[in-house]
Amino acid sequence: MIKIELIESFLLVAKFGSITQAANEKSLSPMALSKQMQTLEAQLEKPLFNRTRRQLTLTEFGANFKIEAEKVAQSHASLVNWLAGNSGHTKGTVRVLFQSSLLCEETIIPWMPEFLETYSQLNVEMDVKESLIDVSKDDYDIFWGVSDYLGENFPNLKRRDLWTSHYGVFASPSYIKSKGMPQDLTSLDSHDIIGYLHNEPSNVLVLQENGKPIYKILNQRVSSVCGLIDLAKAGLGLINAGDDIQQIQDAILNNELVPILEDYWWQEAKVYIYYHNVRHAQPKVKAFIDFFLSKRSVWGCS
Template sequence: MPYLESIQVFVRVVELGSITSGGRDLRLTPAVASKRIKELETRLGTRLLNRTTRKLVPTEAGRLFYEHARSVVSALNDAEASLAGFEGRPRGTIRVTAPLGVGRRVIAPLVPRFCDLFPEVDVRLRLSDRRVDLFEDELDLAFVLGTPQNSALTLRKIADCPRLLCAAPEYLARQGTPLVPQDLLDQGHNCLLLRYPRSPEYFWVLETPQGPQKLEVSGRYDADEGDVLLNWALDGRGIVMKPLFEVARHLDSGALVPVLEQTPPLPAVFGCLYPHRKLQDPKIQRFIDFMQRHCRAALETF
């Protein structure tokens, strides 16, 4: 068992780039995780990891061992899943990611309720507005807002989420209120954009009577976290595009007001993205079914 655990630790350390992160993901202290790596290197008689100024990287031998070890861990997870299905008792760990806004407001409150129903299932929730790779990041599923293009993955649609442009009243009093989409460009509005490396959102698409209109908007600053953009908008710094459920309470209070209501942004699809084979795992199937049912109900409360 220690040898198998050492392999699991090594795989997660390589994937996450540090002993602390790899150990934490497996609920081990950094000291225990480090010990497992040393035991594995001793058993194999070779160094597997090198430390750079920023993170741990595998040696040549480590990269070779990782490719095989990753398959072993994946096969073990599949074996455990098949046994759980045979026994009719979901168990094991589910690794999930979601965007920050919907993750905090919708997904996170539902996770403990799911775990109460299935006490042998652990859920590891990772929140990020950056685009993730389910295969590279060893995730079981991802909640998404948008229209994913990866044909190797299955999308379970949960709901269509209306989006809108909004800003604080003081910003509009200072900069003027755009009346048509082109005003966003001609009046030099500060558009608050969600951007990160390889981000697809360098433009906004609005619905108009003539069809979708693509606008290459710009702003003085952007961020890779949606809640930062929301706080900037509340502070009167610019116009932000948001799903309605994220800003509903601010619209009700008057802290934000809608902009260009007659030409709103295209709605976003909110759904759950996963490799098709994951549905063979009963814990994944139960989790997706649970979230699809309860997320839709939660969104209706906003």
């Protein structure tokens, strides 16, 4: 009988292609993990890895074994989660990765004290990654506020709708005075965009025409992962942003930003909550998602 610990260790080594990296992930010594792989190969009576000085690669048998091992690991995780859900206790640490700090501040932070009081045995770790998320490398339980690219790249993830907004275009009065008010898509050719650094390309303006998204590439003098609204207020170019963002609403109210080309706004820009696909979701994951989604009606009102 092969122990689940050996299967999980094997999947980590296969993921990283390195005993050292996998050992760090499991908080084991490389020697201990190497012995585990030797034990597993001895039980299977076949090699799992081609060993070179730089990297471990799977043998043909190892690649086929990995497919079956993933099924076993997923079934084991589902069983563990089911047992935990029936124990009456939700505990552990839930690790959440956000695509933007703003979404974390608007949907999570104000209600975190209540969440921790409600789930006294749960701890929370939160991080932000502005660049593209890679689930094979970014080891988190929940990916919060991510567009549909994550589901397209990792179709085995589960997802729930988080937020739908109108994705607008905004500029400052000083910018419009200098560059003029664009009246149609063609007139955008003479305008500048404040690019979001991790967009591909960063100087793309997302719009919509006849119900379909369209992409305009504009001149770009500055790109950033932060402060885009302040840069727009300073008159440095156009920005794309959701019209329900509090900073945008405040800037419009204070005549610091002006909405433009509203007939071409993307009407249903969506972001999602993604989490790992197991038959029985981890109780800590379910508790986190359900609790904060229950606050949806008061997001942005704190």
